[in-house]
Amino acid sequence: MKDVLVIGAGGVSSVAVHKMAKNPGLFGKVTLASRRRFKCDAIAKSVQERFGVEIATAEVDADDVDATALLIDQVKPKLVVNLALPYQDLNLMEACLKTGVDYLDTANYEPRDEAKFEYGWQWAYQDRFKEAGLMALLGSGFDPGVTSVFATYIKKHLLDTIATLDILDCNGGDHGQHFATNFNPEINIREVTAPARHWENGDWVETPALSERQVFIFDQVGAKNMYLMYHEELESLVKHIPEIKRARFWMTFGEQYLTHLRVLQNVGMTSIEPVMYEGREIIPLQFLKAVLPEPSTLGETTKGKTNIGDIATGTKDGAEKTVYVYNVCDHEDAYAETGNQAVSYTTGVPAMIGAALMLNGQWRGTGVFNMEEFDPDPFMDMLNAHGLPWQVKELPEPLKF
């Protein structure tokens, strides 16, 4: 039994559902549900047109545990694939426990009223999932997700020990807009404006947001400014690969993006503190989201490529060695295949792969798991087979910064 219930109807969900429909051997019946059913229906129509496959749709408010549990009981899936907002992770885990169904997501839980990125909330479900004989797989997107699988692949095949790990996330795409975010603007801006944090010698080092910049030349994209940030996979990676002495995450941003972001911060439009407006509380960041372009509308015009990967330095057979594992994804190719650009594609495909591995039993266990706790090889093979081929390079020396 390989039926899945997918929750959420944004770009990532659209990619995952298209990919599930494209691989009927891996999945049974697919049901897609979200708060706004017309968005599910639009995805179902595209899936039907592209691949001739029917998927079911439903309406559900993922903030409502009972309503979600009711839907799960009706649909009776083997697995709930959570591609809704990170605010809803805990509610959906509750609904899965209530109904005895496995769980997968692509981003860790965040409380709405605080931009705090920690696995603690979800790790706390460990015993309850174990006792229920259920499995929860956390963070099966690209970053987190593939970047963790790359790390375990490096550890298994390329290095004996990892001393330093740098995750480099480059979006070399151009959407032709003055300012837009590549995924949910609210989630994106919360992440970008949070202080940077990296792991060094057993401790977290915090630095101001966007204060540390390096230039890196990305394959098939070129030289880009990238900025030190915090990203959730750092927390689980240093837990599960404790030999890592330094772990950092970098993301590229253009000058125009940063100028716009700085101004929006300066005037208070990125704040998550409510403002009184005509007698009602409005969160500026949420209103900003309403005026910015819908990320899903950017697909058609976005050109260029993403390049995301891991650079690790460690030892192999006693000698220092630096390796680089990365994927390059083309925005226009991704759009041609599923109607979504590469930022959604690179997250939606790994969600589909994680779900397939859970359903076929290759990745199996009871409790709450991060990606690096499983054998990377089947996941790496599926990346190559399903549109996200990766490359390995040996670098002549460690990163100089």
Add this chain to the structure above:
Amino acid sequence: MKDVLVIGAGGVSSVAVHKMAKNPGLFGKVTLASRRRFKCDAIAKSVQERFGVEIATAEVDADDVDATALLIDQVKPKLVVNLALPYQDLNLMEACLKTGVDYLDTANYEPRDEAKFEYGWQWAYQDRFKEAGLMALLGSGFDPGVTSVFATYIKKHLLDTIATLDILDCNGGDHGQHFATNFNPEINIREVTAPARHWENGDWVETPALSERQVFIFDQVGAKNMYLMYHEELESLVKHIPEIKRARFWMTFGEQYLTHLRVLQNVGMTSIEPVMYEGREIIPLQFLKAVLPEPSTLGETTKGKTNIGDIATGTKDGAEKTVYVYNVCDHEDAYAETGNQAVSYTTGVPAMIGAALMLNGQWRGTGVFNMEEFDPDPFMDMLNAHGLPWQVKELPEPLKF
């Protein structure tokens, strides 16, 4: 009978009311009314503390003609001084006609849903004010207002004919904020983002907003970038002084202000087109106003000076001559006197002077008037006496741009 009813309780109103209270010989009873009475009460308290003078307060919605007329009937002033929003000009003129009371404002009417600056709407009241035996004085602020009086002063005393007129508005103040507007952000941003327009050889020439820049060295401020803009006094000046061949208006803006403005425009936050947000229409520019600092809170920290004036080139006794009439106003001095910075001060004082001249009969007539239709001399004398002293300089040559 010199009683006045002042409508509106922002910075300009605060200055005007303080100045009225400071000059009990010029005014009778002062009543201050606005939609939010607590703001009127705060101004009344400050007036009491500074000058020991009682003023009355009331609550009124200036959008409601009948309610305003009822208040006018109760207060029975000789003159309504409109220091509310420009959207409300026509309603307040209606209320004055209904109750038989004179009218004064400082900025021309604008419709809420379109950033269109034209005197036509208010000039259309000409016959009705004439027939009622009432007087309406339009634009008795600094610009419009004093800049028109400077022009008629130049015409009366300094030049025989005016060929070119440039109005230069420089705010050399620093409020210490990333971004803030010196008066109502909504009105300010509508004005700044509108296309530039100037008068040349009998026609209006339109150019894109903020596209033409010149550097000018302002007395007591220094060199500043100033940008060609449209400003409403141009329309009435070329009507009443038809010999003018070219009339332009310039305003200074810093790089930081313009970067912030450009970004806010790019993302759609300066738009006056409503956006649907949680089932309700919200105008982005009005929400932006809610997150930006209240202009009235900037007074305490603003340092520096404003310098606003007219440069006219024409002939005197057959020879070409260029003259410059301007006022310099210090933000900290203005704040010390009335609790408001210079941008409010330079608008509120001329409102008080215009009101005083109407009440004592020195500026008198029936119908709708612009400032340049009256003798400039008593107004110019009062500027010197009430905190806005002016200077005349002869320039060695016309402006080179």
